[in-house]
Amino acid sequence: MSDLSNPNPVIYSVEDDGNLFNQQERFTEDEDTVDDFDVYEIFDLVRDITDPEHPLSLEQLNVVRHENIKIEKDNNFIRLYFTPTVPHCSMANIIGLSIKEKLARSLPQRFKVDVKVTPGSHSSESSGMSNNKVDTFFILIIIHSFIHCKFIVNKQLGDKERVSAALDSNSPILSVVNECIKI
Template identity: 50%
Template structure:
C-alpha cells in the first residue's frame, strides 16, 4: 500500500452490525417501566467510531453484547472491550471513548467500570488502571487534543 499514513491494521476482520432494537408493544406502553438492560448499554457504545478506521467498535468486534453487564437495581455497569491486536496503541483512547460515552448517557447514579477483556492486550493493567482513575480521566479530557479525538469517536457518522 502506498501513502505515508500507514494504518496499524489495514485489513481487519469485519463483523456484522446488529440491527436496531425491535420496538415491542411493551416498549410503547406508557405504564410499564423498562429496566436498563445489557442491550441498551450495548446500543450506547456499539456505534462509537474506531479512531483509525471508518468502522464502528461493533463492526471490529471491539465491543460485544456478552461483555456488557448492567445491574439497574444496584446502579452498576461493567464493560469489557477487546482491542483488535494485542499491541494496539489506541486501546486507551478506545476505553476513554467508551467511558465518556457512558458517563454522558447514563443517569448519575451509575458507577461505570470500563476495562480490557483479560488477556487480550499487552499492557492490559496499565490501561485498566488509567481508565479506573477518575482524576486521570478528568485530566485527559482537559487536554484539548485528546478531547477532540474522543469527540470525533462519539460524533454521529455523516
C-alpha cells in the same frame, strides 16, 4: 497511512436490530414505570462509536459485544468489557475513553460505569497466530505486550482523575474522543 497499528482489521457483519430482540418490548408504555436499563440499551449507546483509525464502528470491528456488558441493577453498576483489535495501548486507551465518555454523557449520574479490556480476550488471538506457524518467541512477546497493555489500559481507565484530565477542556485527546463518538 502506513503507520496504522492495524492496517487490515477483520470486519464483522452487523446484526440486524430485529434479530437481537424485539424493539417494542424494550420500552414500557406506562410512563410511570421506571425503565430498567438492559444490556441492549447500553450496547446501543456504544455500538456506533468509530475506531480512531478506521471509519468503522466498534460493533463492526467486534470491539464491543452485548454479551460483554454486565449490569447489576441493584447497585447501578455497569461493567463493559471491550476487545481491542490490536495490542496498542494508546489506541485501546482512546477506544476505552470514548466508550466511557459516551456512557457518562448518556446515562444518569447514579450509574457507576467501569470500562475494561475483556479478560482473556487475547489468548484466542495468539493461538490463532500459532496455527500460522509464527515464531514462538514472537508470540510470547505479543502475549506479553497484550497482558502488559491490558494492565496499563485498565488502570488508566479506572483512574477517574486521569480520565478527567485527558478529557479536560482544550485537551487534544478530547477532540479525538469527540470524533470517535461523533459529537
